[in-house]
Amino acid sequence: MKVDSVDLFYLRMPVVEDIGDGSQDSLLCRVVANGHVGWGEAVCSPTVGIAAWITPMSHSGCHPVIDSVLGMELNDPADIANIYNQVRKNSFYGLLQSDLLISGIEIALWDCLGRSLQAPIWQLLGYKKSEPKLPYASVLFGDTPEQTKQKAVDIKNSGFQAIKFGWGPFGTSTVAADEAHIYAAREGIGSEAKLMIDAGTVFKESVDQAAKRLPALKQAQVLWYEEPFDGYAISSYGQLAKCEPKVSLAGGEGAHNPYQAKQLIDYGLVDFIQIDAGYVGGIGNAYKVAQYASSKGIKYVNHTFTSQSALSSSLQAYAGVAQSDISEYPMEPKSLCQELTLNKVEIDSQGMIKAPEKPGTGIEINIDAVKKYLVDVELKVNGKPLYLTPRI
Amino acid sequence: MKVDSVDLFYLRMPVVEDIGDGSQDSLLCRVVANGHVGWGEAVCSPTVGIAAWITPMSHSGCHPVIDSVLGMELNDPADIANIYNQVRKNSFYGLLQSDLLISGIEIALWDCLGRSLQAPIWQLLGYKKSEPKLPYASVLFGDTPEQTKQKAVDIKNSGFQAIKFGWGPFGTSTVAADEAHIYAAREGIGSEAKLMIDAGTVFKESVDQAAKRLPALKQAQVLWYEEPFDGYAISSYGQLAKCEPKVSLAGGEGAHNPYQAKQLIDYGLVDFIQIDAGYVGGIGNAYKVAQYASSKGIKYVNHTFTSQSALSSSLQAYAGVAQSDISEYPMEPKSLCQELTLNKVEIDSQGMIKAPEKPGTGIEINIDAVKKYLVDVELKVNGKPLYLTPRI
CATH class of the missing domain: 3.20.20.120 (Enolase-like C-terminal domain)
Known part of the structure; x- marks a missing residue:
């Protein structure tokens, strides 16, 4: 299968406090391939990550991340490594933020692949x-x-x-x-x-x-x-x-x-x-x-x-x-x-946790929460919209 | 004096080729303090740098760069170091792009300070x-x-x-x-x-x-x-x-x-x-x-x-x-x-160059070129414009 679409969602608390708490917003990434859906979160200032996705190319080492991801093959873990390597190769100079954005997208690629293969990522x-x-x-x-x-x-x-x-x-x-x-x-x-x-x-x-x-x-x-x-x-x-x-x-x-x-x-x-x-x-x-x-x-x-x-x-x-x-x-x-999630990484009777046995990350995204906290973003260059908030 | 304004200009060639040539666009930064004007260029994907300037805060370690620059004191080199340190402190996590954006702004701060003190930066x-x-x-x-x-x-x-x-x-x-x-x-x-x-x-x-x-x-x-x-x-x-x-x-x-x-x-x-x-x-x-x-x-x-x-x-x-x-x-x-510039770092009769003797960088920006290559950018969050192309 191929990466058919990637969507980025900026989620935010109604009030963001000036404290060391990184859970106040999120850049949520959704990957769809052949009908399979994967999700990942980038630890990344959301609008800056969105710009890194879609910014016009500056030169051969400063491509927007989209150029290295969309339409790529996604059939096994090596394909994910290839996509990551493409991003590093095409966006390594002048686009530091790409390291953070691709983190969320890469997780979504694994989640998508795991769900399509019915296997947890760790497997x-x-x-x-x-x-x-x-x-x-x-x-x-x-x-x-x-x-x-x-x-x-x-x-x-x-x-x-x-x-x-x-x-x-x-x-x-x-x-x-x-x-x-x-x-x-x-x-x-x-x-x-x-x-x-x-x-x-x-x-x-x-x-x-x-x-x-x-x-x-x-x-x-x-x-x-x-x-x-x-x-x-x-x-x-x-x-x-x-x-x-x-x-x-x-x-x-x-x-x-x-x-x-x-x-x-x-x-x-x-x-x-x-x-x-x-x-x-x-x-x-x-x-x-x-x-x-x-x-x-x-x-x-x-x-x-x-x-x-x-x-x-x-x-x-x-x-x-x-x-x-x-x-x-x-x-x-x-x-x-x-x-944000419908289920959790459960703490067992011994007080221990482990990566879930279910396919992908094993965690289900709560679409209602995505809708509830979604922030609308619009980025235009020379009047042309490069990013509009995707439909959820 | 204080940093009264900072403006970012996205300049671009009409055609950007997929080659290793970083001179095809520019993120030009203008600082004004007490009527003195300084310019600097960030080696930075322009729209991503613009987003880093003005993105909503995510948490205490992920402030937009503007929070650490605008209104700050600018009287001597220590003030510039202080501004840089504030950016590192307030934008170090989730905002990698801030390292590149502040590079251009910091140069503009030096240029502005040098012109106000009538001294070249190296001095x-x-x-x-x-x-x-x-x-x-x-x-x-x-x-x-x-x-x-x-x-x-x-x-x-x-x-x-x-x-x-x-x-x-x-x-x-x-x-x-x-x-x-x-x-x-x-x-x-x-x-x-x-x-x-x-x-x-x-x-x-x-x-x-x-x-x-x-x-x-x-x-x-x-x-x-x-x-x-x-x-x-x-x-x-x-x-x-x-x-x-x-x-x-x-x-x-x-x-x-x-x-x-x-x-x-x-x-x-x-x-x-x-x-x-x-x-x-x-x-x-x-x-x-x-x-x-x-x-x-x-x-x-x-x-x-x-x-x-x-x-x-x-x-x-x-x-x-x-x-x-x-x-x-x-x-x-x-x-x-x-x-982009009205003058140059001249090559002397011995074939050598040196940092100019004139105040600031000693190089004058060509406003006509800024106008000629300027790209219009608009970034809106929840309908509110955070960035609009500044007037030149």
Whole structure:
């Protein structure tokens, strides 16, 4: 079959707050091939992704993404890899946003192919089994240590055995203030549960500032210290990894291609590589990183802060890697992301999750939610409409 | 003074060909502060850059670029650095295109500041003198070795002492075919002139394929072998740098922040780092890379394939670095880029160029050309126009 159509939908909450919560809008991609429908979400500023889809060509290395996708063969995983490679080849210079847009489209291609072949994506990737993962609740720090502690208590009581706090005030005032939040989080969840701290790139490239938090992180026995730096500041990661006391580092959500993830492993010396399939170029690239991480003895973890369909998409790449046994679970998404799917990645009686056994991502998109949150976009060049909101 | 307005202009040739020629369109940025006007060009798919400027906020890390620029203080170079840092902080996740857009705006900020202070940008950067550079003619390979040779002869006759051939058929067929082009180029320019070869990222990450061209490159005594790989494939650069016969490597035009350029130096082991101020985040970042390169004994070279204003902008960052003494000179730009400026970076009687002594970039934009090539763009979200083509 061939890629008959690709449609992009900009979904948005009625009010978008200026907080570190990526679940407030979505660029939803729909692929149709021979009557089969697949869906994927790009972690991408929606109108910018739409422009990347349809912008007029600038030169041979700056084609709109549509030129490399529409009408292409879609019969097996190699066809998806070919489409991705075409995008990289045709849109690599002057169109950085194409890396993000193709992530959502590539996921939709896998979903479409999986549904047409009646197979889950992880099976198409060659995995024999979808292994259980421990989901960790991923939430923002409270404004105060008391709020952070209360959040921790609530989440522990809801059954989670692992929790990650991030963003919010962390790194924005004093070391003592951060320490208070770290200790409050540990106190709230108790000594048994796994605790992770996400600095949200706040220290940019300052190893010194990031290192000042290490003693408290060690004391609170965190499993990892996430994204202290700008995702590109690889050498800062490498330096912090060698600081005492030793705390495991995690990063990678900013990787928009597999090269960057490999550099974070090879030169940044992270112990956990966190990949968002909706950012790294799709499931094929995420799978490459998972295999590389395994070969290096590094644990692979999904990055997901939005919907259940994004969660399933990000689980596929390492579904069969038993030693990578922990998974980010979006805990507080906005109603848009809650309503976007008709079903979920279920948490079983052992408190574990795994990539679904159903075809494609195994998650069904709720068309009513798409209609409810849809934002109308119009892009015209010299009076000619290049993009109009598609019908749903 | 404050940034009173920023306007973006999409300029385009009437016909855009599917060739590796980046001079076929332009995203021209105009900054006005207290009546002073500055111009800059972003190497950026124009409608995608426009969307990055004005897209609705997705979350705290995904603001439109406008939020970090408009109304900001602009009195000295530190203010420009502050604006850039705000963009990185507010638009770093989900808005990759912001790195390219801010490049053009940042240049316009420098140009505006320089004109208000009546100083060339290189002086504001702290350089005492604008040092002469040897301009090299940068052209595409011919379709056949005979065409390549004829181009080389013509350019040599026009007075250039250095010439770079790139893109076109290179790397797309056999090793022998590439060797024929390399030897034809050397034959055409004679044994005295400097010759560089640009592979245009054609080998992606294949060290083996790139290495097969080394003997001919050595034989032809090329000064450097440019961009054999995807700009992110740092480890492939590092491996090729250690291959025999030893040929100096060059790369960096794909660096959209200084981190990537540093990695190409530290891990990719390039001998020449090539930076486009309109891609790397602006002149401030380009300057950082130039300083880092000097500290490592690496030569810095501008990357410019478009207009004379882009050339001046890219010269500023290393204007005072005497040991970095070679400069890419756009040789065959389309009429858009030829007509875009009223004056040029002149080639002196010694065949050398340097960053102009006049305020700002020292290059004047031709408003008639802006009007002539202007493309009308309209972006609406929920019926509300976010971007309409500004008046010129």
